[in-house]
Amino acid sequence: MEGNYQQLIQFISEHAGVSVEDIERKIEAKQAKLSGLISKEGAAQVIAAELGVSFDKQLVKISQIVTGMRKINLIGKIINLFPVREYNKNGRQGRIGSFVLADETSNIRTVLWDENHIDLIVGGNVAKDMVVEITNASVRNGEIHLNSFSEIKPVEKKIEIVVLQKPTIEKEIVQFNPGESVSSRAFIVRMFEPRFFEVCPECKKKAVLGECVAHGKVNPEKRALLNFVIDDGTENIRAVMFSNVLEKLMSQQDLENFEIFEQKKKDLLGKEMLISGQVRKNQLYGNNEFIVNDLVDINLDELISKLER
Ligand SMILES: [Zn+2]
Numbered sequence: 001m002e003g004n005y006q007q008l009i010q011f012i013s014e015h016a017g018v019s020v021e022d023i024e025r026k027i028e029a030k031q032a033k034l035s036g037l038i039s040k041e042g043a044a045q046v047i048a049a050e051l052g053v054s055f056d057k058q059l060v061k062i063s064q065i066v067t068g069m070r071k072i073n074l075i076g077k078i079i080n081l082f083p084v085r086e087y088n089k090n091g092r093q094g095r096i097g098s099f100v101l102a103d104e105t106s107n108i109r110t111v112l113w114d115e116n117h118i119d120l121i122v123g124g125n126v127a128k129d130m131v132v133e134i135t136n137a138s139v140r141n142g143e144i145h146l147n148s149f150s151e152i153k154p155v156e157k158k159i160e161i162v163v164l165q166k167p168t169i170e171k172e173i174v175q176f177n178p179g180e181s182v183s184s185r186a187f188i189v190r191m192f193e194p195r196f197f198e199v200c201p202e203c204k205k206k207a208v209l210g211e212c213v214a215h216g217k218v219n220p221e222k223r224a225l226l227n228f229v230i231d232d233g234t235e236n237i238r239a240v241m242f243s244n245v246l247e248k249l250m251s252q253q254d255l256e257n258f259e260i261f262e263q264k265k266k267d268l269l270g271k272e273m274l275i276s277g278q279v280r281k282n283q284l285y286g287n288n289e290f291i292v293n294d295l296v297d298i299n300l301d302e303l304i305s306k307l308e309r
Contacts (some may be wrong), residue, residue, distance in 0.1 A: 008044050016051035024048060035175060042066045050265065061207055062163075063105035067179070069139040076101035076108075077159045080085070081128040083205070084118055085250040097121045101132070102162035111133070117152055141281040142179010168276055174234035176288055178278045183276035184196050185298060186232035191265050193224045194246075194255045224255050230290070239275070239290040248295065272298050 009027075022111040023044075030043040038046070046068040054071040062076060080100040087096055097112035099121075112118055120126040136150045146152060171182045198220035199205060200212035207220040223243045232237050241255045246255070247295075249268065255262045 005041055005044065008041065008048075010042065010049045012051065012053050015033060015053040016048070018051060019206060019292045024158055026050075028284075033077060037175060037177065038066050045069055061105040062103050062108050063068050063100070065144070067139050071136050072139065072144075072223070073133070073135045074103070074137075074144075075130045075133045075155060075157060075159075077162050078102075078126070078128050079107060081121070083203075084121055089295045101134075102164065103159060104161050104163065104206060105254065106163050106196060108142070108144055110137075110146070112146045112152070114146060114148040114150070116148070117150075119144055120152065120208040126152060126154065131157050131159055133157075138175055138190065142177060142279070173230070173237050176237065176290070178233075178279050178281040178288060180279045181276070182279060183274060183294075184230070184232050184271060185274050186230040187272050188228055188268050189231045189236060189270070190229035191269060192227040193259065194224045196256075199223050215252075219264060224252065235286060237290050239277070239292050241292040241295070245292055267274075274298055 009020055009023050012018075013023055016023075016291045026047045027040060027043045029039065030046055031038060033202075034043070035076045040157075042064070045064070046066055049068060049070040058073065060072050060074050061070075063075065065072070065074075066115055078099045082098045083134075084097050086094050094113070095115065097118045100107050101110045102108075114123070117126075126132060131154065132148065132152055133155045134144065134146065134152050137144050137146050137181055140143070159215055168181045168183050171180075171184055173184055173186060176184075198207045198210070198217075200207045200215050200218050202215050202218065204214065205212060205214070207218055210217060210220055212218050212220075225240055225242050225245060226246055226298050227238065229236050229239050231237075243252070250261070250264050254264055256290060273295045275292055275295045277290050277294070280289055282289050
């Protein structure tokens with residue numbers, strides 16, 4: 001491994017016209033800036049990208065991907081395809097496509113901005129369960145982004161075993177990075193009022209006044225979301241959970257009854273739990289937020305016996 005690393009530095013040095021010593025210094029600085037969260041190899045890739053050294057024709061594995069990489073190429077299987085969304089922001093409008101791409105090492109959310117790429121999704125030429133090759137993509141906030149200079153095309157290759165669940169790592173909140181699946185033992189320190197909305201029973205998308213964009217008048221299903229703040233002593237983060245997770249703490253009726261909700265809230269505030277989810281960057285405010293997909297009571301007996309071992 002050490003040999004690979006030296007080769008990598010040599011390669012970057014030759015292609016960027018920067019001395020090996022300078023590159024090693026940059027790598028150390030990058031690692032320090034990211035609190036040692038990325039390996040030397042990972043930091044070297046980021047430095048290479050910053051210096052404009054590309055790894056053309058080299059395929060990266062998803063587990064090797066770190067934020068800041070540019071011009072990367074990879075092959076993966078689409079394990080989850082999301083509906084194309086339209087946006088209209090600051091007078092600019094367009095469509096965004098996204099899916100989860102997996103290989104044998106991990107999986108990652110992939111975002112498409114180019115109209116031609118989005119047409120591939122709309123036309124079914126890029127679809128769920130397909131293996132695709134992506135070239136010239138970049139990595140932002142723990143996600144792969146494709147622009148009009150990127151390419152995506154289905155390939156014949158078969159990937160038999162893909163990582164469907166993102167491996168969850170236990171971390172302190174201060175070390176959370178966008179795009180990561182993490183869990184943390186933390187206290188619930190604030191809880192906001194629940195918010196309610198309705199979804200179409202067929203496509204599960206938001207239904208406004210009983211009307212779905214795709215299915216017209218429907219008999220909508222009620223959903224709730226709850227914003228709260230967790231703190232583990234290193235940092236706090238705003239978290240959100242939706243009905244499927246919220247059910248573990250309280251029923252829909254509990255949520256809708258002000259007095260019951262206030263009581264439940266009182267019981268939960270100050271409670272320490274093991275909370276898992278996905279870290280996302282809030283595009284509007286630029287801060288990190290935590291999309292919770294599970295939370296469990298800390299089992300003290302279990303914890304003590306674990307500590308005693
Ligand atoms: Zn619908």
